[in-house]
Amino acid sequence: SFTQEEIQWRGHAIECRIYAEDFENNFMPSPGRIDRLKIPQGNGVRDDGGVYQGSEVSIYYDPMISKFCIYGRNREEAISRLRRALSEYEIAGIKTTLQFFREIIEDEEFQKGILDTGFIERWSKRRKVIEATQIEKDLAAIAAALRFRSERKHSIGAVSANNNSHRSQWQIAGRLAMFANRL
CATH class of the missing domain: 3.30.470.20 (ATP-grasp fold, B domain)
Incomplete structure (x- = not known):
C-alpha cells in the first residue's frame, strides 16, 4: 500500500x-x-x-x-x-x-x-454570443460581396461604353478584386 x-x-x-x-x-x-x-x-x-x-x-x-x-x-x-x-x-x-x-x-x-458543474451552462451562454457575432460577420461579408458585384457590373459597363479608356477588362476586374479583398 x-x-x-x-x-x-x-x-x-x-x-x-x-x-x-x-x-x-x-x-x-x-x-x-x-x-x-x-x-x-x-x-x-x-x-x-x-x-x-x-x-x-x-x-x-x-x-x-x-x-x-x-x-x-x-x-x-x-x-x-x-x-x-x-x-x-x-x-x-x-x-x-x-x-x-x-x-x-x-x-x-x-x-x-x-x-465545475456549471461550466457547460456558462460555456453555452458565451457560445450564443459568439454565434451572434459570427452571424453579423457573415451578413457583413454577404453585403460586401453584393456591393462589389454591383459596382463591378457598373464599372465594367461604364468602361465598355467609353472607347477612350486604355484599360482592359482584366485590369479593371483585377483592381476591383484587389479593393474587395480590403473589405
Whole structure:
C-alpha cells in the first residue's frame, strides 16, 4: 500500500466521451449508420470504442461511440494533443459530440481548468454570443460581396461604353478584386 506522500502527480489526461448525440439539440440521441469512421492515433492518444465503419447506432442501446483519452506531460500538452486528435477524428452519417469537444477545448475557462458543474451552462451562454457575432460577420461579408458585384457590373459597363479608356477588362476586374479583398 502507498501513503499519500508517496504518490506523485505525473502528467495530465483528458477524456472525451464521444456519443451519437446532437449537442446543439439538447444532446438528443442521433441513431443511424456510421458511414465513415476515422479514429486518430499518435502519442498520448487512446480510443476505447466498439464501433466501426458501417456500424448501426440503435435507439435501443447507449449511444456512446467511444471513450477518447488523451495524455500529456501537462495540461497544455494534453490540450494540444487533444486539439490535433479531434481535428483528425471523423464520423459521418450521424451527429456526434465531436464538434462539442472541438469548441469546448478552445474555451478559456476549460484551458485554465476552471471546471465545475456549471461550466457547460456558462460555456453555452458565451457560445450564443459568439454565434451572434459570427452571424453579423457573415451578413457583413454577404453585403460586401453584393456591393462589389454591383459596382463591378457598373464599372465594367461604364468602361465598355467609353472607347477612350486604355484599360482592359482584366485590369479593371483585377483592381476591383484587389479593393474587395480590403473589405
